[in-house]
Amino acid sequence: MFSGEDIENFVKYVNRSLDEEEDFHFLRFEFLQRLNLTQFQARLVRLKSRIQKEGKASRRELKMLQSTMSAYATAIRDYRCLRLQKSLGISETKRRKLLLQRFFQSESDFNDPFQSHYAFFKDDNKKIDPLRRAFMTSLPARLAYSDEERRQRSREYAEGKYPLRVSQFMDRLLRFTVALAGGVFLIMPMIITMLNPSQMKSLVTASVAVVFFAVVLSFAVRASNAETLIWTATYAAVLVVFVGTSAGASSN
Known part of the structure; x- marks a missing residue:
């Protein structure tokens, strides 16, 4: 359970993220994801070995097989989803790690729990060719932004950041x-x-x-x-x- 101070830090951290960052950065927890998949695999291997040895499966084992396989498939999809997201650069990763430590570091933490892969969800711009991307980054914001994106990303437009979509x-x-x-x-x-x-x-x-x-x-x-x-x-x-x-x- 989290203390009142922890919850207050959660709110401060999220408010800061909403105010200063367009994309929300998160930890991929590579160690925990792989540990989760490994324990599912070990559980299914034991179940498979037992069923093949006895040549039959009880109702309880079939029910366990169904729930474990479903959870295993979900864990694989979740792991793949996180790995497909865009990774942060080295400098941004260090900054994000220090920020999380400032808000959430505890004296009871062992080793360095904030050491992980950091990523964020990014719109897929693979269909934008290099020439269009060059225009998007070089033209003034008032010409590069469409009216719709200017309304949706008013802060980024005011800061002069390049758009995410090609305007007409x-x-x-x-x-x-x-x-x-x-x-x-x-x-x-x-x-x-x-x-x-x-x-x-x-x-x-x-x-x-x-x-x-x-x-x-x-x-x-x-x-x-x-x-x-x-x-x-x-x-x-x-x-x-x-x-x-x-x-x-x-x-x-």
Whole structure:
């Protein structure tokens, strides 16, 4: 049971978290999670051994099997859920540990119970490609935030933190930038190859352009391996036409 002072510290800690932190950090308790799974496994192993040895199972054993298996599966899901959450960095982990010790350290604590993996729940932004993420972090908050997110995260907006979702304005701006960049990727090699054309110049220009296009496509746009290969091959095929044209002009 917790004392009145403990409960008061709980309230202070939570109020501070609500006031200063957008994400709530928590301990994963790796040791306790694994200990919990281990005792379930040992219990089920003993039950399995006993049933196989006797060649039968009583109603009590079947009931125990049902409840233990259900609890075991739940423990596995809980453990997996906690491990999938985003881990804190080293500096933030130290700060969180010191904060918990300040509020909850007790003289009866053995060793260091606050030594654990620290994590927090984070929205899944895996679908946001690196180019959109760069826009989200570089644009001013008044342009990067959507109206809905500005209302939901008013404090983060006022502090200038970058948004979690892509606003409509940012998405349109990015589409225009990508379209403009696509035109530049095609026009610039064409201009270079058509000015004082030569076969060597055309081949070098096309090779450099394809490599640069592949680098930008790989690191700035989220695409599958097949899509990356198809787009690069298509771009290279277009440049082959430029090479052929410049070669013909050079021979003439």
